[in-house]
Amino acid sequence: MFTLSEETKERISKLIDVSRVAIHYGYIPLILYFGWSHSTPRPELIRFDDALRPSFALSATAIEDPI
Numbered sequence: 001m002f003t004l005s006e007e008t009k010e011r012i013s014k015l016i017d018v019s020r021v022a023i024h025y026g027y028i029p030l031i032l033y034f035g036w037s038h039s040t041p042r043p044e045l046i047r048f049d050d051a052l053r054p055s056f057a058l059s060a061t062a063i064e065d066p067i
Contacts, residue, residue: 036042
């Protein structure tokens with residue numbers, strides 16, 4: 001087997017740390033991008049924003065009782 005120098009071990013450790021942070025913060029945006037870019041028809045970002053709002057933010061006309 002081969003031995004690694006201390007400098008190489010430090011570089012590998014730094015690469016693993018940077019990769020871990022990139023995966024941690026980039027996984028969900030990547031999945032959302034793939035879903036947006038591979039759908040047909042491609043949804044508009046304004047409608048995507050509407051889908052993220054909570055359902056209790058409905059207008060008063062949608063809540064009124066029909067008589």
